[in-house]
Amino acid sequence: MAESRPDGVDVVATREQAVGMAMPPLLVLDAVGEWLDGQGIGPVGGALSWERIGDGQSNITYLVRRGDGPDATRFVVRRGPRPPLPPSAHDMVRESRVQRVLGERGVRVPRILGVCEDESVLGVPFYVMEHLDGVVVTDTDPPALSSAQARGRASEAVVDTLVALHAVDVADPAVAALGRPEGYLARQVRRFAGLWPEVSTRELDDFPVVTTWLADHVPEQAGSAVVHGDYRLGNLMLDASAPGRVLAVLDWEMATLGDPLADLGYLTATWSDPAWEPTVMDHSSVTRREGWWSRADLAEAYARRTGQDLSALGWYQALAMWKSAVFCEAMYTRWLRGERAGDTTFAPFLEEGVPGLLARARSHAGLGA
Structure with missing residues (x-):
């Protein structure tokens, strides 16, 4: 049956x-x-x-x-x-x-x-x-994360795992074949700007505003590294008995070579933080609980471990929300066309969710309401 x-x-x-x-x-x-x-x-x-x-x-x-x-x-x-x-x-x-x-x-x-x-x-x-016999944390803390101290260790592991990924030698021929890091940021803006008319059937005024700002303010690339492209808590499998240890990083569809701060921008922009109103991209609401690090904590720890200058982090966070808007708009359009029939848990909320992502991108860009 x-x-x-x-x-x-x-x-x-x-x-x-x-x-x-x-x-x-x-x-x-x-x-x-x-x-x-x-x-x-x-x-x-x-x-x-x-x-x-x-x-x-x-x-x-x-x-x-x-x-x-x-x-x-x-x-x-x-x-x-x-x-x-x-x-x-x-x-x-x-x-x-x-x-x-x-x-x-x-x-x-x-x-x-x-x-x-x-x-x-x-x-x-x-x-x-x-x-792998581990746990993926989204909206419920597993027993091993019942204490604030354990949640802090898990937060630290999220940063340490990202730092280790960005330390992979991109000069290694097999790694170098995964992408072309030069000009990564400008290519991202051009690519996703070009995707919008293909995936959207509506006019959202914030999209061209943010697009222009991103294109006009592309920062100097912060180095070359393996970039995961969707690095967040929900794509990490933690050791069920030792939450300070990451068993595996999952979902590598977006991986390429590029600017490592693109991953940090995405991680911090999508990390659920009580100081920020949630968007449809806040997939791990559990991190609003006591003990989990804030977005600022994550960024500061990454900077300490890598020596990276994070003065342009807002640009990378705006990029993350803007790109997410493109992805989510594609899902919403497919749902409208009946290609995601039966999806009652995510796509219907994107009618307002996508404009919310673009509004958040404006905020990270410092463009106001």
Whole structure:
């Protein structure tokens, strides 16, 4: 029998059940099982059970269990959304390559077990990675973070992990192949400014205002580093018993080489802080609780560890909110077109959420209301 979430978004079925469905299933059990057999992943012919994990709003991640008893294996399947997809977006093949390169250089990432480029299996490429037994913190503190002291250690680990990522040698040929750091900031502004008319069907006055300000005030690049692109608490897996230790950094779709302060700007602009009104990009409301560091604490700790000048941090924070507005507007437009049918938890709120992100970008830019 086909299975789905109550909102109908997440359909898992067999090939036979998928025939005639209005929307293709996101996970085709027998097709994935056959592919796993061919890759030697898990017990051959083992039954599959699944669970949707993660809080991602675009790419989809499943915890899959294969087989029963002591020989059962657990792993994670990650795929993009249903087509049609924007050019160069949701590239799971590239994301898996990034993880392999960085994992070989000491960055804490899940180990890649296999990559499927054959779109006949699920309709899009996907990859399989190891399952790690940790916790991802969003809106609830796990037991290990029950004290303010433990939450402070977790905050410190967030910064230390980012500092370690930015210390990866970008002259290493395999790392250097991941991107072109020169001119990164100006390219970001040009790229996302060009995306807006492709993803939006409405006029929002703040978008051109912020776009012009960003283009006119691009700071001197603060160096070259591996940039995660979506570095936030919800993309970190913490050790369940030792919250001051990060087991892995997740979701590498946006990773490239560029300005390290782009990651810090994004982290601080999206970090839930009681001193700031939340936006739709505040995905980890738990950090409003006592013990978690503030946005200023995160920035100061990063500056101490790296020696970076953060006088232009507001520009990077404005960039983060502006880019988020573009991503969220794309989701909202797809929802309006029926391509995110059943999404009642995020996309409908973007009608006001996207203008809110642009207003926050204006604030970081010092442009007033």
